[in-house]
Amino acid sequence: MDVRFGASVEEFLAYLTDLGLDHVELKREYLEGHPDAPTPDDxxxxxDRYDVSITYHAPFRDWNMGSFNDDVRRASVDQVKASLDDAVTAGAGAVxxxxxxxxxxxxxxxxxxAAxxxxxxxxECAEYAREVGVALCxxxxxxxxxxxxxxxTPDDLADALAAVPVDGEHLGVTLDVGHAKVNGYDWREFVDRFGDRIRVCHLHDNDGTADQHDPLTEYREILETVPAAYFVFExxxxxxxxxxxxADVPPLDAELAVDG
Incomplete structure (x- = not known):
């Protein structure tokens, strides 16, 4: 769920389960911005009611864990830790x-x-993830x-992980296939490199010139190959x-207009 979505979480859950899907990832920007955003308990x-799994996406628009401003860095870490706390309460599988x-x-x-x-x-965030028992990806x-x-790049991602001595169970990887493509890499290179450390996979497409987040229809091989627990159409x-x-279904906004 992106901050640009007008639907409530429950409306979106009804929509995606009608599509035969069973997972939702919530960006913290959406949860901060939507007037009817649920609490982690809700x-x-x-x-449980819609029988879906959950992941969170920690905030990033106004936050930067690599800021050279130490106050901003610490505040960004606090935001990630808060997302991990909410993930525990909501029963989410990863952040x-x-x-x-x-x-x-x-x-x-x-x-x-900054580096x-x-x-x-x-x-700090990975150690906290280990403490609370939710995978940070x-x-x-x-x-x-x-x-x-x-x-x-695969090398840069490997270096970032190697610099943090936290096990792969609590510091995993989110493979974003669209980001790999726009950077000139085949997503399989990340699978070969990180294997079972990949817990979350983001699915979207682009023409190779920009990070467009277009619909991705050729995703079956990705589902069959990537050893992730959660797959997300981002x-x-x-x-x-x-x-x-x-799926040949009415647009979500049209459904909401009819229901309203």
Missing amino acids: LGELA VVHGGSVPHRYPEWVREK ENARQSLL LENQPRSGDKRRYTT MKAADDVARSVG
């Missing part, structure tokens, strides 16, 4: 996290501090022309989920 009850970034244009000493802050932040990000991101619009699975 979310757990909704998941997806981004590894931080720093602008390319900044001087080397700033970029060095160390990103490592320290991931360590580091996502491969798309490249940025403005910012250095630390997990855009779309900009709820109706693109239906387009991905080839």
Whole structure:
């Protein structure tokens, strides 16, 4: 569920289960922005009622675990820890996290501090994930022309994980196949490299020029090959989920208008 979705969580759960799907990932931006967002307790009850599994996506729009501003770094870590706490309450299986970034244009000493802050932040969050018993899953990000991101390549992702001495059960991987594609990598390279450490898989498509998050219809091989516990159609619009699975159903907004 993206902050751009107008539906409530329950409306979206009814929609996706009608499509034959059984998992929902909630971005914290959605939960902060929607006026009817459920509490973690309520979310757990909704998941039981609709018989779906849950993952959380830790906030990233206004937060940066690799910020060279130490106050921002610590506040970002607190946001991830809060997501882990909510995941425990809701019965979620994992929390997806981004590894931080720093602008390319900044001087080397700033970029060095930002990289160390990103490592320290991931360590603190992974240790907390181990403490509360929910997997924290580091996502491969798309490249940025403005910012250095630390997990855009298989080598970089491996280095980020190796720098944090927390077991794979509690510090896993989110494989984003669209991000891999726009960066010029086949998603299979990440499977070969990280294998069973992949707990979450984000599904979306692009034309190779930008991170467009288009519907992905050719996903069967991914489901059969990626050893993830959770697969997520990460779309900009709820109706693109239906387009991905080839379902001939009314758009979600139209359904809401009829129901209203």
